[in-house]
Amino acid sequence: MLTDSHASTESWEYCLYIPNDLRAVTVSRRTLRLILTLHGLIRLVDVAELLAAELISNAVQHTKGPAALRVRWAAGKLRIGAWDADPAPPESPAPLEQVAEWEDGRGLALVEACADVWGWQPLSREGNRGKVVWCELAAA
Template identity: 45%
Template sequence: MGTVSLHDPWVYALRLPHDPRAARVARTTVRAALSSHGRHEILDAVELLTSELVTNAYRHTNGPASLRLTALADGRLRVGVWDSHPRIPAPFGEPPWDRVPLTPADAEKGRGLHLVQRYADAWGGLALADSPLDRGAGKLLWFEVGG
């Protein structure tokens, strides 16, 4: 008899064009993937945080983005968003990660990274040189939830 893991690993990847609808496409993809794998308990947080990172990729770059959802064997979900801009913003970059400037409560923009700090269990960023993955330079921002 084989050992059965509580959470089987899986990966979904999606390339997103530089398009204002990319965040909606990413949210729909996250909702479909997590629902089909029965991960309803983390769905709202992952959908929100993914939307924030994809929106930032659209607003702060002129190129495409990529989304990758990875279910890890220990039950965590890792979400990575690649874009073509090399700057890694706080809280993803170098310490102090907790010094993201406060955004006024009535501001229309600027709350996304605070949401990552609040709802993700872990997060990070990686600057990428030209890569063999045909993505070119840029950065990868990621977060993890669940477990």
């Protein structure tokens, strides 16, 4: 197994297609943990799991179709994305201080607070529409 000091310098990418089912959040978290552990990025696991869970949870809760977890490592940055079939942009996050006590609706506020950068982009390929909401974590 690789350790953090021996993390892969090569680029890689994974995509996990998931059904519109809240149980997919747990599957996505566990899959991401395994991917990062195998690539020697253990120090990113906890924050990355939180971010992936929030992104996938939003994709599953706010859309009707399938979703996908996309994970990419390149140039010392981890990009986590959630694809869904709805092309509508995500709602802007409320300030974290405002949503701290909320039961729901904290997802993108947590992503904004914990990630180095986040964003979204509409997609249209081969007749499929949708969007990817993504965030990045630097290795350092």
